Amino acid sequence: MPLIHLRGENMIDNGIKRVLLVSNSTLYGSSYLDHAESEIRDFLGNVGRVLFVPYALYDRDAYASTARERYRAMGYDMESVHEASDPRRAVNEAEAIFIGGGNTFRLLKSLYDFDLLDSVRLRVEGGMPYIGSSAGSNVAGPTIRTTKDMPIVQPPSFDALGLVSFQISPHYLDPDPNSMHMGETQEQRILQFLEENDTTVFGLREGAMVRVERGSTVLKGSSGARIFRKGYAPAETLPGENLNQFISPNTPEVRQMEEITATELKQRLDGGEDLQIIDVREPDEYEIARLENSKLIPLGQIVNRMDEIDPARETVVHCQGGKRSAKAIEALQRAGFAGRLVNLKGGITAWSDEVDPSVPKY
Numbered sequence: 001m002p003l004i005h006l007r008g009e010n011m012i013d014n015g016i017k018r019v020l021l022v023s024n025s026t027l028y029g030s031s032y033l034d035h036a037e038s039e040i041r042d043f044l045g046n047v048g049r050v051l052f053v054p055y056a057l058y059d060r061d062a063y064a065s066t067a068r069e070r071y072r073a074m075g076y077d078m079e080s081v082h083e084a085s086d087p088r089r090a091v092n093e094a095e096a097i098f099i100g101g102g103n104t105f106r107l108l109k110s111l112y113d114f115d116l117l118d119s120v121r122l123r124v125e126g127g128m129p130y131i132g133s134s135a136g137s138n139v140a141g142p143t144i145r146t147t148k149d150m151p152i153v154q155p156p157s158f159d160a161l162g163l164v165s166f167q168i169s170p171h172y173l174d175p176d177p178n179s180m181h182m183g184e185t186q187e188q189r190i191l192q193f194l195e196e197n198d199t200t201v202f203g204l205r206e207g208a209m210v211r212v213e214r215g216s217t218v219l220k221g222s223s224g225a226r227i228f229r230k231g232y233a234p235a236e237t238l239p240g241e242n243l244n245q246f247i248s249p250n251t252p253e254v255r256q257m258e259e260i261t262a263t264e265l266k267q268r269l270d271g272g273e274d275l276q277i278i279d280v281r282e283p284d285e286y287e288i289a290r291l292e293n294s295k296l297i298p299l300g301q302i303v304n305r306m307d308e309i310d311p312a313r314e315t316v317v318h319c320q321g322g323k324r325s326a327k328a329i330e331a332l333q334r335a336g337f338a339g340r341l342v343n344l345k346g347g348i349t350a351w352s353d354e355v356d357p358s359v360p361k362y
């Protein structure tokens, strides 16, 4: 059987490819795959049986039984590739594949040992749905160079499946400004990667996922992703955003952000101007303090609920201090929102300080 050597960059995105890359299998406060269940079901649709790849963990039997039980609860049968007498054949005949998390080096080494990389690539190119979680998401990228795992074993190469043209950095953790730990942050590690390489990296926070389908790459889940590209400042992205623009060579840049102070806003409102005020904080914050006539759309929902904002009216976006609203404006602009968006400088806190001290500060 001749080996057709397909590398990520040569893979044709014919629009048939379907890939779901999940940052983590268990989200704090819930059980195995709970946070991804609705996305997995929606992604797999009427697939009957899923092939599991347990190689990232040492105890493959135990891992397979956990995954099998969980997929059964979602209504899917599951077989594990480690139980198959001919693993390549199992891949060739699979309806869908799920590669679980664990140690990324161990996973990739096994994929090489069992000579499965080309089979998986060909099947995914032909439309077989691919779900990866954590290490299983890492190996979907061109290489595994952005894992934080220890190289506990040595695969013959760091080149991975290359199903997508970007790197994943799963379990992305924002730097803690109060931490006294002096080791590199995940951001620093990724920036070091970009000093040596020129591939976009998606820092997927826990709870985040990327779904590739019909040629688009959409951020799903709850927690957003930080995108790193050589030569650009890191970008914050929100659920619902199409991330294709970060992986295409001609990325449209975000427009200059307009700002308004609380005092100016008050004057314009008093002057009778028709301004639409969007509050991107959380419902519990809105309960504590709010601006009159403002509409609440929490940051995490802003892209998916973009059609609730009237592009014909000038829109002032605010949060507590001005940071989340800036992220919301950038995300809306990238998503193609056509209207004028203005950030309230200093957020509702500035409003309490400058305009109306009766609005509680928190």
Ligand code: ASP
Pocket (backbone or CB within 6 Å): 056, 100, 101, 102, 103, 104, 133, 134, 135, 136, 138, 146, 147, 148, 149, 169, 170, 171
């Ligand atoms: N060890 C992680 C996982 O599979 C992968 C990573 O952090 O890169 O859970």
